[in-house]
Amino acid sequence: MELILGTTKAAELETGAFVVICFKDEKPGPELAGGIVKELDESGEFTGKPLETALIHHPEGMKATRLLLIGGGEKAKFTTADMRKTGGVIVRTLKPKGIGDIAIRLKGITLDAAMLEALVEGVILGDFEPDQHKTADRPSEKTIKSFRISVPEESVVLVDALRRGRAIGEAQNFARTLVNEPANLLTPLKLAAEAKAMAAEFGLGCELLDEARMRQLGFGALLGVAMGSAEPPVMIVLNYTPAAPHASGNHLAIIGKGVTFDTGGVSIKPSEGMEKMKYDMGGAAAVIGAMRAIAQLKPAIPVTMYAPCVENMVGHKAQRPGDIVKSYQGKTIEVLNTDAEGRLILADTLTYAARQGCTHLVNAATLTGAIAVALGHLYSGVFSNNDELQQRVLAASKAVGERMWPFPMDDDYKEYIKSAFADMGNIGGRWGGSITAAKFLEEFVEGKPWVHLDIAGVAWLDESKPFLAKGPTGAPVRTFVHLATHWVN
Numbered sequence: 328m329e330l331i332l333g334t335t336k337a338a339e340l341e342t343g344a345f346v347v348i349c350f351k352d353e354k355p356g357p358e359l360a361g362g363i364v365k366e367l368d369e370s371g372e373f374t375g376k377p378l379e380t381a382l383i384h385h386p387e388g389m390k391a392t393r394l395l396l397i398g399g400g401e402k403a404k405f406t407t408a409d410m411r412k413t414g415g416v417i418v419r420t421l422k423p424k425g426i427g428d429i430a431i432r433l434k435g436i437t438l439d440a441a442m443l444e445a446l447v448e449g450v451i452l453g454d455f456e457p458d459q460h461k462t463a464d465r466p467s468e469k470t471i472k473s474f475r476i477s478v479p480e481e482s483v484v485l486v487d488a489l490r491r492g493r494a495i496g497e498a499q500n501f502a503r504t505l506v507n508e509p510a511n512l513l514t515p516l517k518l519a520a521e522a523k524a525m526a527a528e529f530g531l532g533c534e535l536l537d538e539a540r541m542r543q544l545g546f547g548a549l550l551g552v553a554m555g556s557a558e559p560p561v562m563i564v565l566n567y568t569p570a571a572p573h574a575s576g577n578h579l580a581i582i583g584k585g586v587t588f589d590t591g592g593v594s595i596k597p598s599e600g601m602e603k604m605k606y607d608m609g610g611a612a613a614v615i616g617a618m619r620a621i622a623q624l625k626p627a628i629p630v631t632m633y634a635p636c637v638e639n640m641v642g643h644k645a646q647r648p649g650d651i652v653k654s655y656q657g658k659t660i661e662v663l664n665t666d667a668e669g670r671l672i673l674a675d676t677l678t679y680a681a682r683q684g685c686t687h688l689v690n691a692a693t694l695t696g697a698i699a700v701a702l703g704h705l706y707s708g709v710f711s712n713n714d715e716l717q718q719r720v721l722a723a724s725k726a727v728g729e730r731m732w733p734f735p736m737d738d739d740y741k742e743y744i745k746s747a748f749a750d751m752g753n754i755g756g757r758w759g760g761s762i763t764a765a766k767f768l769e770e771f772v773e774g775k776p777w778v779h780l781d782i783a784g785v786a787w788l789d790e791s792k793p794f795l796a797k798g799p800t801g802a803p804v805r806t807f808v809h810l811a812t813h814w815v816n
């Protein structure tokens with residue numbers, strides 16, 4: 328899709344559909360489309376409530392073939408998050424109708440860089456369909472060729488916002504494509520190959536740690552999980568180095584859980600819904616996606632990405648409940664439940680990132696079902712050992728409209744993960760499951776400032792929204808990108 332910024336006036340835009348955002352408390356002029364918009368309003372058919380739409384053919388006084396009205400709600404409450412959704416709704420309303428070129432004029436709303444960026448992201452996100460494996464009736468067969476955004480005045484700031492929005496939206500869709508790949512096609516090595524190809528295309532450093540190397544390093548916790556699968560594990564390391572060294576000496580690590588399929592292992596999961604466990608590499612996909620945007624947006628701080636990739640399977644070589652493994656950090660772990668595998672692979676990865684010289688660690692993982700019990704599918708859980716870094720992450724999440732909520736991390740919770748036979752167990756009891764998982768991870772960060780994002784509730788959308796297709800959401804790509812690109816000292 329071509330995204331074009333221009334200054335052409337509404338009436339002059341020759342396009343398949345011209346879009347106007349209508350607020351409840353600020354109606355468009357009575358003359359718009361020869362008075363039809365006013366009529367729709369008076370009849371109650373279109374009142375401007377959020378994301379409501381109406382399509383008018385051959386609007387009077389305009390060169391556009393159609394006029395799409397989209398509700399914005401109350402004008403003063405219209406946020407960048409609403410703008411992102413609006414972009415998605417526009418695309419998802421017009422694309423199925425085969426309308427290949429769209430134009431919107433943004434006038435009247437405070438059009439700052441963040442608003443334009445959000446619109447562009449929304450348009451790109453709305454354009455994504457998880458239909459890469461359909462051979463017929465693919466929604467993606469219809470394509471939007473161009474999306475024109477007309478503004479009162481062009482500026483460097485807006486041009487840059489468009490570039491950012493595009494890089495971030497495409498990065499998120501890249502992550503969504505990876506997550507949507509089934510586990511027979513996206514093995515750990517295939518995921519690594521995808522990351523490597525992306526790194527080559529965008530000029531990032533790439534190193535793959537294979538099984539032998541990880542054995543040499545002593546990644547016992549990670550390798551224990553990989554034992555049950557015929558597919559070898561791999562650790563993907565991508566690196567972005569800014570042109571000039573960062574004055575602070577800080578080095579950000581972003582880390583994502585890459586379980587390409589989670590059967591649960593010997594502590595096997597119920598079969599109902601198990602097909603969704605291909606999204607257990609959503610954390611890895613999010614950090615790989617984030618690196619794609621980071622490579623283009625070039626933040627001032629160095630960023631290294633780590634994605635431990637394994638498949639958690641059952642089989643005659645699989646690890647058993649009660650097995651004791653030795654982590655890279657040195658602590659021993661009793662594997663009380665083979666389905667709590669994410670924390671095992673992350674344990675070795677967090678220690679590795681810390682020992683490689685990263686000063687701040689942020690990880691994303693589809694770690695616990697319990698997080699969705701606590702927060703539903705709207706918020707990610709945030710867990711941290713460092714208030715300052717947690718605040719940075721929360722601020723980033725807020726700025727980009729990815730909702731996140733902090734959890735307590737009292738040391739008393741460590742009691743829950745005790746083991747009689749090793750330094751710790753890999754599960755707590757019935758209660759506070761997301762917190763005990765986070766307390767487990769904390770044991771491996773070597774005292775470095777660290778934030779863990781439990782994204783199990785938000786990485787997958789069970790039902791389509793008017794602005795987003797069902798399936799992988801690509802969360803939290805935007806938070807990672809914002810965190811890196813807005814990092815000060």
Ligand code: BES
Nearest residue numbers: 664666667668693694695696697754783
């Ligand atoms: N991948 C799952 C968590 C998950 C559950 C993600 C549902 C997405 C949707 C994770 O590896 C897991 O199985 N966690 C267990 C932990 C338990 C054994 C302590 C869980 O949440 O049940």
Ligand code: ZN
Nearest residue numbers: 589666667668
């Ligand atoms: Zn599991």
Ligand code: ZN
Nearest residue numbers: 586589607669
């Ligand atoms: Zn898992």
